[in-house]
Amino acid sequence: MILFTLLATIGKITHGNSDDEIELMKRIQARDEEAIEELYNLYNKLLFGMVISIVKKREEAEDVLQEIFVKIWNKADQFKPDRGNVYSWIVTLARNTAIDRIRSKGYKTQQKQSVSIHQPLFSLEGDKHDPMETTIFSDRAELVQKALDKIPEKQSKVIKIAYYRGMTQREISDHLDIPLGTVKTRTRQGMIKLKRILEEHISTDG
Template identity: 55%
Template sequence: MLFFILSTIGKVLTKDEERDRDIMARIKARDASALSELYDQYNRLLFGLILSILKKREEAEDTLQEVFTQIWEKAEQFDLERGTVYTWIVSLTRNKSIDRLRSKVYKEQKKQSTSLDNEDVFYPLYSDETDPLENTILTDRAKKLRDALDQISDKQRKVLQVAYFNGMSQSEIADEYDIPLGTVKTRMRDGMIKLRELLAKEIEL
């Protein structure tokens, strides 16, 4: 869904990636201080992502700790040829958050009786007053993504957000919000194309 966007944004700073590769190499060599450095670099960004998905600070804090434990345990699985450190840890974080979101407890709590037009569903990413992402993600990458999302249509943005932050498939979105599957696919495709164009203007690929 939005993972390719995050991957694209991850290319913004070459120096950052060189630093991250060095840190990952040290983590693979079981250097605990390297994990601390990675935490200092990315904990705010990842916490904001987790909080946007889970909506609960305590759950987000627990999940963040699980993410860094998983990074330590799965460091050997990181393949430099398949992507950047940034995209790898973002993917791992999202997957961990979605797993918790889809757990039995969250399935009970996340039953939605709202429509896709209800702005409350997307409040964590778009409120300027108490938005947790505004308070936790203060990076150039997050700003570029938010600015790009603000420039696509509401319908495209909302479908993409539900898919990414709620981990819903196109079929699930169509069923949940009573939208024709073809319409969901069109909105997602057109939204992704527009985001690619917007981000390409900001990032040298």
């Protein structure tokens, strides 16, 4: 997945490989219903902001959010702490679920239409979000946006298209009318630069 490395790196900023979160996942794997509620309280605002950035509609986002936590409950055994942190696993699952939703609703036929790729990478909607959660979320969004602004536009463009429209590299190639190899190269180079920028930020703040 194009953004997996980026999301994993971002995760270190506020979540990392938290022992508490790993313990929550172990409890969910043991079918502890209180644990899934705790995980929901920890992640629902963050995931809602990401999902609504993809599906665009609040009702859809709320429905997808519920589906995500059902999947977490049902697929908890697939999480392996030695293969990645909880944040990365959940965000990847959430993004895939949101992309599946817009494709299932017929959005795939609209992918070649012009849509803005200059909107914030994540967004929070509504007035019920905790101020501290909103601050943390906004800081992460701002960091990613600044990182994207620091890499060449051609590289950031393919990454944004992949994120917002859920396109494969082949679809991006067709959409931009450029060779598939060029898409892969721009994506790889862009992700390397993004990862370096984010890791530099993390090490500086740490």
